[in-house]
Structures are given as structure tokens and as C-alpha cells.
Amino acid sequence: MLEAIGQFGCALPPPTRYEMGETYLKKEVDRTTNLLKPYKEEWKTNGCTIMTDAWSDRKIRSIMNLCVNSKLGTIFLSSTESSDEAHMSEHIYEYVEACIKEVGPENVVQIVTDNASNNMGAAKLLNEKRPTIVWTSYATHTITLMLEGIAMLPRYQKVITKAKALTVFIYAHHKTLAMMRNFTKKRDIVRPGVTRFASAFLTLQSLADKKAQLKQMFTSDEWEKCKFSKTVKGKSAYNTVLNTSFWTGVALCLKVFAPLVKFLRMVDADWKPSMGFIYSEIKSAEEEIKNALGNNKKDYQPVLDIISKKMRNRLDTKLHLTAYLLNPFYLYNNSEILDDINVSNVIVDLVGTIYPEDHNLQNHIVTVELPV
Structure with a gap:
């Protein structure tokens, strides 16, 4: 477009306000509508999923988006700003109901939301009005809740807390950060993940990978000369890195969390539909966790209880089990x-x-x- 304008020259007449607001806008709307036609035909053929996403903008206004997912992909349908009512189950239900009518009730297989109590309340209202449509929880959110619940068990919480304190200490000072990067050959400890817990898991994994380098750092002359080695937090970091039980705990955490984190990556990816794999993958993860804990029921049962509690009525619905069977x-x-x-x-x-x-x-x- 810019090349065409340049070839025409500076005398090119710009479009009028009317043309921009009426003629060209209508043409763009028509073009977009035509692009959506294959999606709508796909909805009629194989059905679709309505997905909700609530968030807050910089002005702390509550926004809810609705998207429609099908075999062809995901399209944005609508968005509403409703700070006063956004957290009410009735409001969520009414907004989703309007979307169902627009898409066509006969085309909608399921509604997907997170596990917030207001969404669960809206699910009950929808089930009363439209029992043929299934309300499903985000698998990613559910698995994250499992991981967070397990991480709160004292055995794992203690290790994670120490690892977090060590990481925060190293990254809080330019001197310690530069020292760490020097010993690890410019490799960082903190690694971002798809969720907050995934980031914590990746950081634990990164600490385990750099165990030898961190021990070298905290036993080096450079550390002895560092002013932070004499501080309370510096001494705590030193004791953590040289504590054998800490590294044993890190290894245990990784063994217990790894099956669920692998599962989390699968359901969060877009390369294939995951519903048909969820039920079996959860069961496989439970078996891996049992093995990681030496099949000691006293150790693995609290973990499996958390998985079972978070999974119930979320990842073991009739839609999940049917997809598993088929x-x-x-x-x-x-x-x-x-x-x-x-x-x-x-x-x-x-x-x-x-x-x-x-x-x-x-x-x-x-x-x-x-x-x-």
C-alpha cells in the first residue's frame, strides 16, 4: 500500500471521513464475515466449543471474552466490560447463553471455563436450561491446581521455599548474579513456564542441572571475598547449596511433579486435541508418582488424594471418558x-x-x- 501511494505521488487524495467510516468499514466487515463462513459451516458439521476468558485491564476493569473453537481453529466472538457484575454466576450464564443462541444451540458441544466458583455456579444454571451442553473446566487450570496443592504438602513446600529463597538472593544483587552467571557460563537459573507453577518447576530443574557449579561458586575464594557472604541471607544460601538433604529434596520434587508437568504441557499445546488423552494420562501420572515414591502408600496417598479431589467432576466427566473410549x-x-x-x-x-x-x-x- 505504501509503495502504491509513493508511486502516485504527494497529490494522492486521502479517503474522506465518510468513506473510512462507512464505505471501507462496511467492505472490511463483509470481508471478515466471508472469512468466517467456513468456520460456521464446520460448527454445523462437527460442533464447536465456546471458551470464556475473564481478565482485568490496566484500569482494573473486568473484561470477559468469548471465543469459539472448532476443528478449523479458534475465532473471537465477543467481549464485554462489566466490572460491577463480572463475578456473578448469573451474569456469566446470561452472557454465555447469548453466545449459544448466536452460534446455534444445536452446534455447541461444550462450554470451557476455569474452575472459579462463579463459573461453577454458571455451569449449574446452564445445565438446568440446556442439559445437552456440557460445561467443562480448563484442563490447564485444573492440573495447575493439582500441582499447587501438592506443593503445599510440608515435605515439598520446605524444599520449594528454600529454592525460592536461594534464587531470590542470587538475583537480588548484581554481584551475586554476575558471579552465578560466571560459574554457570552465562546460563540463568530462573526459567519462564506456561504457568506460575511450571516456572517454579523449571527453576527447580535448572537448579538441579547447575548443582555442581553452584557448589563451586559458594566454596570459591570469590564468594569468601563477597560482602554478601557475611549477611544472614548469604549464610542461609550457603547452607542451602551445601546441604545434601536439600538436593535430595529437589530430586524428589522433580520426580513427583514431572509426570503432571509433562501432562500440563500436553494439554496446553495446540498441536492436537487433548481431551481423548486426559483420563489415561492422569492415571499414568499417578502410577509414575507411585513409583517415584517407592510405592510407599504413606508417601504417595496424600499426593493422589489431591489429584483425585481436583480431578473430580472436572477431568473425569462423561465427555472425557467417552473421548477416552473412542x-x-x-x-x-x-x-x-x-x-x-x-x-x-x-x-x-x-x-x-x-x-x-x-x-x-x-x-x-x-x-x-x-x-x-
Whole structure:
């Protein structure tokens, strides 16, 4: 465009205010509408998911966005600013309901939100009005809650607190930071992740990788000469790095958290739909955690209790279990899935939810289509 303007010269007449606000704006709206047509056709064919995202801007105004996701990708649908009502379940429900009507109730498979209590309240209201639409929790948020809950157990909290204090001390002073980078060959300890806890996990991992260099740093002449080595926090950092039990604790934390962090990365990625993998991956993570803790029930049971509590009615819904059953990756490797009463009962329940009035179709799906 700029090249075309330059070729025309300085005498090019600019568009009028009317043309910008009416003619060109309408053309752009029409162009955007045409771009969305394939998405809307996809909604009719394979259904779609409505996703909500609430956040606050710099002026602390509460904003809620609604997006629609389908096989073709995600599109933005609408946004509303409602600081006075944003945290009320009724307001969330009404806003989502308006979106469902716009998209078409027959096209909507599920609503996806985080686990906030207001969203759970809105889910109950929606279930009463539209029982055929499933309200699902963000898998990423749920797994993060699991990790945070486990991290609060005294055994792991103590290690994480020490690691955080060590990291904060090193990064709080130019001298200690430069010293650390010198010993680690300019490699940092702090590493950003997709969530706050993922960042904490990556930092623990980074500390473990640089264990030898950090020990060298805190036993070096350079550290002895550093003025911060004589401070209370400096002595605490020194004791932490040279404490064998601390590094044993770091290794244990990594073993326990790693299966869930790997799972978190999977559900947070866009390279494939993850719902059909969630149920099995959770069970696999639990087995890995058991093994990491030497199959000692006293050690692993508090961890599994937290996972079970956070998972319940969030990542084990009838939609999750049905997607798990219909996932060829699992079914063709283990046909015994079909004999799992819990899973097969969920299929019957979901079919009854989606086609509440058509008993003949329900029977056909369960007795004919499912075995095929």
C-alpha cells in the first residue's frame, strides 16, 4: 500500500471521513464475515466449543471474552466490560447463553471455563436450561491446581521455599548474579513456564542441572571475598547449596511433579486435541508418582488424594471418558476398555444427554454403532 501511494505521488487524495467510516468499514466487515463462513459451516458439521476468558485491564476493569473453537481453529466472538457484575454466576450464564443462541444451540458441544466458583455456579444454571451442553473446566487450570496443592504438602513446600529463597538472593544483587552467571557460563537459573507453577518447576530443574557449579561458586575464594557472604541471607544460601538433604529434596520434587508437568504441557499445546488423552494420562501420572515414591502408600496417598479431589467432576466427566473410549490410541492397544463398567455406563449417560428424547437413536448408538 505504501509503495502504491509513493508511486502516485504527494497529490494522492486521502479517503474522506465518510468513506473510512462507512464505505471501507462496511467492505472490511463483509470481508471478515466471508472469512468466517467456513468456520460456521464446520460448527454445523462437527460442533464447536465456546471458551470464556475473564481478565482485568490496566484500569482494573473486568473484561470477559468469548471465543469459539472448532476443528478449523479458534475465532473471537465477543467481549464485554462489566466490572460491577463480572463475578456473578448469573451474569456469566446470561452472557454465555447469548453466545449459544448466536452460534446455534444445536452446534455447541461444550462450554470451557476455569474452575472459579462463579463459573461453577454458571455451569449449574446452564445445565438446568440446556442439559445437552456440557460445561467443562480448563484442563490447564485444573492440573495447575493439582500441582499447587501438592506443593503445599510440608515435605515439598520446605524444599520449594528454600529454592525460592536461594534464587531470590542470587538475583537480588548484581554481584551475586554476575558471579552465578560466571560459574554457570552465562546460563540463568530462573526459567519462564506456561504457568506460575511450571516456572517454579523449571527453576527447580535448572537448579538441579547447575548443582555442581553452584557448589563451586559458594566454596570459591570469590564468594569468601563477597560482602554478601557475611549477611544472614548469604549464610542461609550457603547452607542451602551445601546441604545434601536439600538436593535430595529437589530430586524428589522433580520426580513427583514431572509426570503432571509433562501432562500440563500436553494439554496446553495446540498441536492436537487433548481431551481423548486426559483420563489415561492422569492415571499414568499417578502410577509414575507411585513409583517415584517407592510405592510407599504413606508417601504417595496424600499426593493422589489431591489429584483425585481436583480431578473430580472436572477431568473425569462423561465427555472425557467417552473421548477416552473412542480414542483408537487406547482402544486398539487394550480392548478391555470396553469391559470397564464405569466407562461403558458413561457412554450410555452421554448418549442420553445428547439425544434425550430419541430413545431409538440412543439404543442404536449403544447396541449397534459402539460395538462397530
